[in-house]
Amino acid sequence: MSEGEAHRGYHDMGGDQAGAIDQEGHAYLLWEKRIDAMMVLLSGPEKKLIRVDELRRAIESLGPDVYEDLSYYERWTAAITALMLEKGVVSQAELDAKVAAMKAARGDAA
């Protein structure tokens, strides 16, 4: 990134140098379809709980390391969760308890 571009966010990558395009795709998993569906519903005309711009702001606030580390729908999950916490729709304690219960149900050590 040149000096004149120092204000660019990490998501703003147009024109950057990058390697070959990996054309290998993957079939979307159900949880990925569900987080996509959740965003469509929460931002839709009936609920109006999240604006698309808020999702972008939340994704662009994850920080460059997290942004690079997470897959596409993991970013959405992190961003939508952050927005639901921010708006007080769910609490961190409720989320933690749910995750712990789901891990226990799957026999996945926390």
Place this chain on the structure above:
Amino acid sequence: MSTDHHHHDHDHEHIDHPDTDAGPWSEHRYIEGALRELLIEKGVVTAEEMRAQVERMEGRNPGLGARVVARAWTDPDYKARLLEDANAAVDELGIEIQPTHLIALENTPEEHNVVVCTLCSCYPRNLLGLPPDWYKARAYRSRVVREPRAVLREFGTELPDSTRIRVHDSTADMRYVVLPRRPEDTEGMSEEELAALVGRDAMIGVSVVTKD
């Protein structure tokens, strides 16, 4: 805490076993499940709304865009309407429209159009379904605006030097779909036969439509 972002130990490359639902789950897969269950418990969304929305998205695929392209190839008046107001033209075919502004970009011998979303992943989902992984990934988003000809070559698309390449950067409010050139020697083909030739990549602009 469960939304701690500093987990570098999970592996995005693991193979899932959708038939048995075995295998490890990433932290965020659990968080999605937890958030969804909480939203349902609190009555923010219903399980049926979630199921129906997943099903609606699964029903969208590039075949819808191909119908639009084939109609534009066979009906000059429709093509004019498509280029004038793409949302209205898509609606005309009974295809669900998005609340965003849709622009159809016509490829000609002089000009070839390519679509990207450098900032994220904006895409005409109602016409093409969910975008391919490469559309959302760093390499394509970074490079296609700098060296589109080289990027097209990676997709096996060689255009004459005389063809200008225009790259269109989508936004949250504006989506693009490419109207590819109709292949030669297809005069006798029906609209349905023509639609079968039109693939997703040609409507993104990284490939062209061929007869075979």
